[in-house]
Amino acid sequence: MTEPTVPPTRDELDLRAYESRLTRPVREKAAELQEGVRLKHVIFAGQLWPQLLENLADTADQIRVMSKSRPGQDFLRDLLANKRAMLYFTQPSTRTFLSFTAACQILGMVCNEVRDASTSSEAKGETRFDSIRMFSSYFDLIIMRSPLARLAESCAYLMNDLERSGQRSVPIVNAGSGADEHPTQALLDIYTLQRTFQFENPMDSPVSRLDELRSSYGYSDLAKGLSDKTYCFCGDIGRGRTVRSLAMLLAEYPGVRLVFVTPDHEKLRMRDDLRQRLMQKGVPIFEVDSLEASVNGKPVIETLDALYMTRVQKEHDTADDAAAMAQLDLTPYKLTTTLVRRMKAYAPILHPFPRDQHFGEIPAEIDADPRAMYFRQARNGMWVRAALLAHLMDADGQIDRYYHRKFHERHEYSS
């Protein structure tokens, strides 16, 4: 990129200094980002594991029950009222930004934001690391979204280094870095699936009685939980970081099958590295070009237990990409009411949102179907992000104690 005669900037040197730590195996890096079984920083989805996901879902469930009453709300809002959060979003995002903001506010944290790098001190030649240290001087938590892959990860290591030298350090949460990682999106996708596959609450499960599903609907093998299910991803797999992360997390559950429905275009179909990582885990994966394609003798649309639709991310298109895409027939990657009718009665439709009204991967006609879980999914994101922040700030134990004191006993008696 730079001519050999131009000396590297401090920013480049800073990132180079972390190069060897950034390229370590995920397992080794994850270890540096946690303390015992608790996360210190949340950087990539690979840090999450099924037991932790269960705990976070429990905390999220507790928070949402507590949020129904004024005393519960007041308890939650007092928990982290002494903490100040910085949302450092140099890549635009309304949805993720607002979801995190609401999550902070549920726990009483005041939110502060820097959203435009050009108005910040970076314009005066400040390094990114100096900016991050400034934020960590004034605030107690940094939630960051950046177009720069691995910036959040480097910042987490910077914080660890500062801590080791006796200086102030705060947790870093990655709210999306480049085309790379978006761990909390994966977290809310998993949480939505966890709620749906509890088959308990009609708001979360299109059909909420498991015995009825087994007998009347004939899904005799159906069991609670994320294991032993077929998950289908449809659309832009290659550039959808949320798909990458979610697929990797699902691969941790036994008996999971993954189906990827994409056009045969190198930018859109699954990338090699993801395919290899999934195969190393021994997960059966199927790559087809239509929701009607046959997998194990039946059309995908009829066998899937959950359908994850995505938007074709045109904002990442080069001019060549756009020309190539224009040649593709993308009709098979749009959901229709006819297709939805063929889906299993309980199978949720997810979408990381926003959906694209011009492309139309999910027409508004489908919104009224009880399997349309995408609006619910957005609100789930707020609750599970609040749970994650409570975990990071060591407040989940207090939530659990309050919940059991006030709600659980009553619940046990009444159920």
Added chain:
Amino acid sequence: MTEPTVPPTRDELDLRAYESRLTRPVREKAAELQEGVRLKHVIFAGQLWPQLLENLADTADQIRVMSKSRPGQDFLRDLLANKRAMLYFTQPSTRTFLSFTAACQILGMVCNEVRDASTSSEAKGETRFDSIRMFSSYFDLIIMRSPLARLAESCAYLMNDLERSGQRSVPIVNAGSGADEHPTQALLDIYTLQRTFQFENPMDSPVSRLDELRSSYGYSDLAKGLSDKTYCFCGDIGRGRTVRSLAMLLAEYPGVRLVFVTPDHEKLRMRDDLRQRLMQKGVPIFEVDSLEASVNGKPVIETLDALYMTRVQKEHDTADDAAAMAQLDLTPYKLTTTLVRRMKAYAPILHPFPRDQHFGEIPAEIDADPRAMYFRQARNGMWVRAALLAHLMDADGQIDRYYHRKFHERHEYSS
């Protein structure tokens, strides 16, 4: 606009779907926006009626008294501390935005904002309705200002539809939609007139003793309240949505006369629809081209009970408009100290602000006159918006009980 071969966007379809509801008579629409005598959404000034305006003024008065003491402030700030507001302002406005923000904060609500549609998910092809549903997922109240006429109204119907289908719904407050409606501006104008025509507080009433006004000043017929008065609007009537709304509300009070002082230009003078609606109500209206013009045998400036000045809204000018305006003599629509001297001693001067320093409809020399009520009017806006939010969120009853417990008895004994 669109060629017949281009299919309509989802956004267009969404608005069309509400077309039949948007075009119903005001009375019918207002019914859908309230529940009994309480407002569910605040969309247009036509939803307000004199008794409700009295109640809101009472709540506003109570809030401002309570805000003078720390215990009162603390009580207010606790009221809605469990609620989160979204201010969705895609049409720029500092004044209305800050006024609503302060109103929310008085009641303890945390404010969140989206002000630039281009940074939001709309740039990724999200429909406006999907955006609104996202906001309603995370927040408890949406205050919106949009260049699109009737968007707020459509959003209110969307919320009602969601509520009917058992889904989450939150109140919508219209903080200005296109050239169309700005109901809370009308509300604060009315509140300012209510305070002034109480003739009680010297801060609100240029002359605050009614008996003195009747005897020494010779206004023998003068009575408290908004009825039986002459209201004069001066300047840009055609494009001033605040004038439209306020005039319609004043028309509900008996004995009201309305004078409109505008240049004879089709963009600036009263629009036909407003004229017709006022005439249907049987309100005497006078349209003249100068504050010196004679109405019922006396110059307007000497007979008016309240003067509402406006800014010529050049930002709505087309190139043709600008050329036409340049030909007009706009001097008669600027207030002068000489004119103010001829006004009645108690007649307040209002202005929706900002005033235009380049046009100069109210020169700064007039600010020191006790009849200049425009700065007071701005602060009134904060109090009455807080009252409106308290009403919407069902907290006005608690305010009333606290007020009577702590203040009113003392007040009754002392007066």
Added chain:
Amino acid sequence: MTEPTVPPTRDELDLRAYESRLTRPVREKAAELQEGVRLKHVIFAGQLWPQLLENLADTADQIRVMSKSRPGQDFLRDLLANKRAMLYFTQPSTRTFLSFTAACQILGMVCNEVRDASTSSEAKGETRFDSIRMFSSYFDLIIMRSPLARLAESCAYLMNDLERSGQRSVPIVNAGSGADEHPTQALLDIYTLQRTFQFENPMDSPVSRLDELRSSYGYSDLAKGLSDKTYCFCGDIGRGRTVRSLAMLLAEYPGVRLVFVTPDHEKLRMRDDLRQRLMQKGVPIFEVDSLEASVNGKPVIETLDALYMTRVQKEHDTADDAAAMAQLDLTPYKLTTTLVRRMKAYAPILHPFPRDQHFGEIPAEIDADPRAMYFRQARNGMWVRAALLAHLMDADGQIDRYYHRKFHERHEYSS
């Protein structure tokens, strides 16, 4: 600037109206900005004096001790929870903005912001004074940063005039006005020096035992406090408003010597007015072109008690300036590890930050040196700004009483 035929705008008239008050001697102006020994508005560094700086440092120290415990944090957050602050920043600044925001939040104040004049009512022809009066209608404190020299000062006088006429007035804090004044930066610089020269806390003082410094290190004359020390400023003195303000404040302490290390360029070296004001105070000043230059027979770098580095403010460069600067050898104005090794063991390195990674006045290699106080300095800024706001809002007395009740006695017993 304007042709003689163009009438002045209201904004210009407003500022002209204050001209005679703006050009008064500092002492006279300072008197109008305070009430007894308390500040009403904070506009320029010349308002601060050593005893006030001691008091503010004491309050800042108390706040930071109280902030270590949850009860202390809760006490602080309740103090001004009934107040709303407006941060009106039309000159971009992330660092100062966030520092003030955090300071407000420590004391429980809700922060509101207007950062872009173009989105505000000013675009509709509103005068700056009308904008400020709007802010003072809704909020209880205005913290402002403007590219316009003396705007903050004019606003303070406007508030005083309003107060005199019985109208609402709020404190104004200048967070930087043009190339002119930045009093709270000087305040935090002084506070950092106060902490360092206490020789008590190892976080603040590179060597924290004064007896050890006197005996083992041979600084036999070294005493606590800011007096009797040599302060060295290096880099862009001419355009650094922080240097101007800090130098003037240091001149109030007895036995202070000031050394200015700058290239010989009229834009970068000390301006005549500062030189004259310092000489009038009788402070020994030395102007040299290198940190190696000899002052009183020894190289500056070895004799200084504190080193204040600055960034060359290229954003103020004209094209001619840039060309002239390109000819200069700026190497002597960059710190190196070799130079740092020659500094006194206790001498802190300060920098108003951001530092410039491209210029490199302080390379990152120096960050680990215990004398590198610039990150600490940033956090100090938050504490001392909180102290200043507490002073302005009359809450410092409450802090002092709480502190002595809860902490001081314990501290006295334990030490």
